[in-house]
Amino acid sequence: MRMRAAVLEEFGKPLEVQEVELAEPRAGEVLVRLVACGVCHTDLYTASGADPSGYAPTVLGHEGAGVVESVGADVASLSPGDHVVTLFSPQCGECVHCVDPRTNLCMAIREQQNKGFLPDGTTRISREGDGIRHFMGCSTFAEYTVMPEIALAKIDPEAPFEHACLFACGLSTGLGAAINTAAVAPGSTCVVFGAGMVGLGAVAGCRLQGAERIVCVDLSADRLELARSQGATDTIEGGEGAVERILEMTDGFGADYTFEATGNVAVMRQAVEAARMGWGLCTVAGVAGKGETLDVVPRLLITGRRVAGSSFGGVKGRDQVPGLVQRSMAGEIDVEPFISHRLSLDEVNRGFELMEAQNGIRSVIRFDAAL
Numbered sequence: 001m002r003m004r005a006a007v008l009e010e011f012g013k014p015l016e017v018q019e020v021e022l023a024e025p026r027a028g029e030v031l032v033r034l035v036a037c038g039v040c041h042t043d044l045y046t047a048s049g050a051d052p053s054g055y056a057p058t059v060l061g062h063e064g065a066g067v068v069e070s071v072g073a074d075v076a077s078l079s080p081g082d083h084v085v086t087l088f089s090p091q092c093g094e095c096v097h098c099v100d101p102r103t104n105l106c107m108a109i110r111e112q113q114n115k116g117f118l119p120d121g122t123t124r125i126s127r128e129g130d131g132i133r134h135f136m137g138c139s140t141f142a143e144y145t146v147m148p149e150i151a152l153a154k155i156d157p158e159a160p161f162e163h164a165c166l167f168a169c170g171l172s173t174g175l176g177a178a179i180n181t182a183a184v185a186p187g188s189t190c191v192v193f194g195a196g197m198v199g200l201g202a203v204a205g206c207r208l209q210g211a212e213r214i215v216c217v218d219l220s221a222d223r224l225e226l227a228r229s230q231g232a233t234d235t236i237e238g239g240e241g242a243v244e245r246i247l248e249m250t251d252g253f254g255a256d257y258t259f260e261a262t263g264n265v266a267v268m269r270q271a272v273e274a275a276r277m278g279w280g281l282c283t284v285a286g287v288a289g290k291g292e293t294l295d296v297v298p299r300l301l302i303t304g305r306r307v308a309g310s311s312f313g314g315v316k317g318r319d320q321v322p323g324l325v326q327r328s329m330a331g332e333i334d335v336e337p338f339i340s341h342r343l344s345l346d347e348v349n350r351g352f353e354l355m356e357a358q359n360g361i362r363s364v365i366r367f368d369a370a371l
């Protein structure tokens, strides 16, 4: 079939929205009509050429929500008409990691996905016979996509697509960091560094876990205001002195749980230093630049602080994303304030500009303005 898609032709250049060819889903694959898709930093990071593992041409986008149009052979868990969220982090349910509750890092299709191919090592997207690679196994800056069944989470058909798509990446990452990775205990004190999509999700996750005190740290007063509406009880300005402020606020001890959601290694260090001696757990969700390292004084660890990393919030996508979407529908997570701009596919580059200008939390592309 023919469809419109935003193609990254060359690093550092705007995406080009154009008609491309999409082949039918093969065995274990599903054709999805996209309805909404968030614009994320990872898309921009790859488009800019800064990601050393990036490739072009490719159709970017990975925060999608849409409707199943058709399924290939051997697809049992999804049918046409089902509403789905795309998962860059799939869940096969069978690999050594999927059967272990300690991790969500499914091994099933990693290798091919990282190279831009579907699990059988080929691509469904093409142009005049030349393959165009899939991005993060998703390629959702397009009217349609073909994805593995194991990379689609079936959600409540009543869920608004614009809200659901944010659970495909940043929001679930933040929520999951607090709910799964840290498993924040009720009554505890938490500090979240960064109030973007991930950090705000972590603030909401800490609130849902019953944290008593949630301190959010950011450089932007507007974002700190948003953090308050998600449950932050205190906000402080980031930068030098932030750790001292946190120690002052916690009788000199630091927080039971800290979260880093900026991608800045200096802030990661602050997040470790702001964790309490004895049992403080620092969860790192931000993605650092290639080659950067985290500098930690080992004494901080000997005296009981721990550091954990969290990919996609430890969320096992097919099992847990539907439940998170459900919690938002029940009013437990207020998603609407995260959507700052609604764009058409043709305006996708505007989404990147807004993100670079830190204008709003998330731009959401809507493929069907009537919905």
Ligand SMILES: NC(=O)c1ccc[n+]([C@@H]2O[C@H](COP(=O)([O-])OP(=O)(O)OC[C@H]3O[C@@H](n4cnc5c(N)ncnc54)[C@H](O)[C@@H]3O)[C@@H](O)[C@H]2O)c1
Pocket: 041, 042, 169, 170, 173, 193, 194, 195, 196, 197, 198, 199, 217, 218, 219, 220, 223, 238, 239, 261, 262, 263, 264, 267, 284, 285, 286, 287, 288, 310, 311, 312, 313, 361
């Ligand atoms: N682990 C994962 O699976 C996963 C998934 C999605 C995103 N991420 C990463 O999470 C990070 C955050 O993503 P996002 O979409 O929320 O980004 P974002 O840019 O919207 O938010 C980052 C926030 O950090 C704040 N900040 C910058 N410097 C600071 C400082 N010194 N002190 C306090 N705050 C500071 C910024 O003002 C901004 O509000 C990125 O590194 C992103 O790549 C990780």
Ligand SMILES: [Zn+2]
Pocket: 040, 041, 042, 043, 062, 063, 169, 170
């Ligand atoms: Zn993302």
Ligand SMILES: [Zn+2]
Pocket: 090, 091, 092, 093, 094, 095, 096, 097, 098, 105, 106, 107, 108
């Ligand atoms: Zn698996």
